[in-house]
Amino acid sequence: MNTNSNSYTMIFATVMVVVVALVLAFVSGSLKETQTTNVELDKKKQILTSLNIDTKDQDVNALYNQYIVDEIVINANAEVIENPKVEAFDIVIKKELAQKLENRALPLYIANVDGKTKYIISLFGAGLWGPIWGYVALDEDKNTIYGTYFSHASETPGLGAEIVYPAFQQQFVGKKIMNDKQEFVSVAIMKPGQTTDESDYVDGISGGTITSKGVEAMLMNCIGQYEKYLQISTNGGTEE
Amino acid sequence: MSKLFSDKTKQVFLGPLGKNNPITVQVLGICSALAVTAKLEPAIVMGLSVTIILAFSNVIISLLRNTIPNRIRIIVQLVVVASLVTVVSEILKAFAYDVSVQLSVYIGLIITNCILMGRLEAFAMANKPWESFIDGLGNGIGYAWILVAVAFFRELLGSGKLFGLQIIPQAIYDAGYVNNGLMVMPPMALILVAVIIWVHRSVNKELQEK
Numbered sequence: 438m439n440t441n442s443n444s445y446t447m448i449f450a451t452v453m454v455v456v457v458a459l460v461l462a463f464v465s466g467s468l469k470e471t472q473t474t475n476v477e478l479d480k481k482k483q484i485l486t487s488l489n490i491d492t493k494d495q496d497v498n499a500l501y502n503q504y505i506v507d508e509i510v511i512n513a514n515a516e517v518i519e520n521p522k523v524e525a526f527d528i529v530i531k532k533e534l535a536q537k538l539e540n541r542a543l544p545l546y547i548a549n550v551d552g553k554t555k556y557i558i559s560l561f562g563a564g565l566w567g568p569i570w571g572y573v574a575l576d577e578d579k580n581t582i583y584g585t586y587f588s589h590a591s592e593t594p595g596l597g598a599e600i601v602y603p604a605f606q607q608q609f610v611g612k613k614i615m616n617d618k619q620e621f622v623s624v625a626i627m628k629p630g631q632t633t634d635e636s637d638y639v640d641g642i643s644g645g646t647i648t649s650k651g652v653e654a655m656l657m658n659c660i661g662q663y664e665k666y667l668q669i670s671t672n673g674g675t676e677e
Numbered sequence: 678m679s680k681l682f683s684d685k686t687k688q689v690f691l692g693p694l695g696k697n698n699p700i701t702v703q704v705l706g707i708c709s710a711l712a713v714t715a716k717l718e719p720a721i722v723m724g725l726s727v728t729i730i731l732a733f734s735n736v737i738i739s740l741l742r743n744t745i746p747n748r749i750r751i752i753v754q755l756v757v758v759a760s761l762v763t764v765v766s767e768i769l770k771a772f773a774y775d776v777s778v779q780l781s782v783y784i785g786l787i788i789t790n791c792i793l794m795g796r797l798e799a800f801a802m803a804n805k806p807w808e809s810f811i812d813g814l815g816n817g818i819g820y821a822w823i824l825v826a827v828a829f830f831r832e833l834l835g836s837g838k839l840f841g842l843q844i845i846p847q848a849i850y851d852a853g854y855v856n857n858g859l860m861v862m863p864p865m866a867l868i869l870v871a872v873i874i875w876v877h878r879s880v881n882k883e884l885q886e887k
Contacts (some may be wrong), residue, residue: 440743440744440745440746440747441746441748445746445749446746446749449744449745449746449753450749450751450752451752454751454756455755457756460760461760461763461764461765464763464764464767464768465767467771468768468771471771471772472767472770472771472774475771475774476774478774479774479778502773585880592861594856594861595717595862629761650828
């Protein structure tokens with residue numbers, strides 16, 4: 438058989454492509470479900486971590502059902518969207534950020550930790566090399582930060598990548614995101630040693646300035662979307 | 678059995694572990710050796726993945742070697758490797774999600790690992806399936822053990838841990854010991870690989886260039 442003829446080459450290539458496509462489609466199809474479960478579990482773990490709950494070697498689903506009492510979708514005008522197109526848990530925050538503020542569907546997780554209500558907001562932003570994301574949990578007053586979780590795709594180990602460690606994240610606990618006039622000011626991340634009067638601040642990471650600024654911008658942009666919702670009760674209204 | 682483990686097959690298997698090691702002698706696959714060796718667990722998974730993919734793509738190419746049209750042989754090799762990599766990556770996502778997150782893009786980049794194309798083109802295209810399988814195993818393990826060795830030192834000295842468990846006791850930290858942050862940075866992997874090459878060449882004098 439002449440394996441160098443044009444027609445043989447064409448047939449070989451065609452058969453190869455079809456066989457490979459079938460194999461890959463089969464593998465992908467049969468593993469899809471397990472993979473989706475993993476991704477969901479991982480997301481639940483991240484949300485729980487923002488509540489300072491240790492998920493290591495725990496049944497994450499059980500913990501999640503225990504602590505998270507509600508998942509709602511709101512818009513930028515603080516209206517709760519009933520029957521949203523996409524469930525709160527499945528909303529991809531990156532896609533929402535690409536839309537106009539008034540069109541965004543914003544997920545809000547409501548947790549109950551030891552009898553106290555906590556509000557969890559999804560975060561997404563840009564670091565130095567790639568995306569960064571996380572969750573921030575707010576106390577009942579919708580003002581004080583209760584806990585944070587940050588992660589990243591490809592920040593520099595030892596520098597920007599330090600945002601995933603408690604040493605950085607614990608600084609946020611107890612900081613306020615509103616100023617005395619109940620205006621949203623977020624939390625600034627300053628170079629260690631510098632201060633600001635305009636809002637609460639934490640120390641950034643030495644050598645990881647761009648990632649630190651990325652986290653700062655992410656907090657500003659993502660929590661900012663919820664500004665009106667967060668102001669309702671801090672203004673002394675009767676939202677509950 | 679004698680044919681299965683003849684002197685030649687033994688040589689095919691043992692060569693890449695020592696005197697013909699893909700990383701320390703042929704200097705292939707360095708990129709991933711730098712990227713995934715900050716901790717032991719991803720290094721082992723990476724080594725295993727490469728070994729499996731290399732062994733099976735070697736067998737597949739060896740089985741097809743007489744039917745592959747010469748003009749598109751590199752494309753055929755790439756397609757075989759790429760589909761095996763995709764399968765492994767899907768399996769990891771389903772059954773070892775945490776590790777697949779840690780390895781991120783590097784599993785996909787196995788496709789471009791020079792060891793694979795090198796072995797397919799140099800060995801599997803000209804040898805029988807069984808020898809090719811052994812050759813794939815040998816080269817894969819030769820790659821893996823270097824990764825594990827590098828990861829062992831990087832994790833131990835860089836974070837004081839092995840497999841994520843604290844090895845260096847707190848008492849030593851209290852006495853003033855500090856983790857070497859440089860160890861978790863990629864350049865340190867290069868230096869460690871160089872040290873292994875150095876030791877390797879002083880043991881095997883015939884590898885030294887005149």
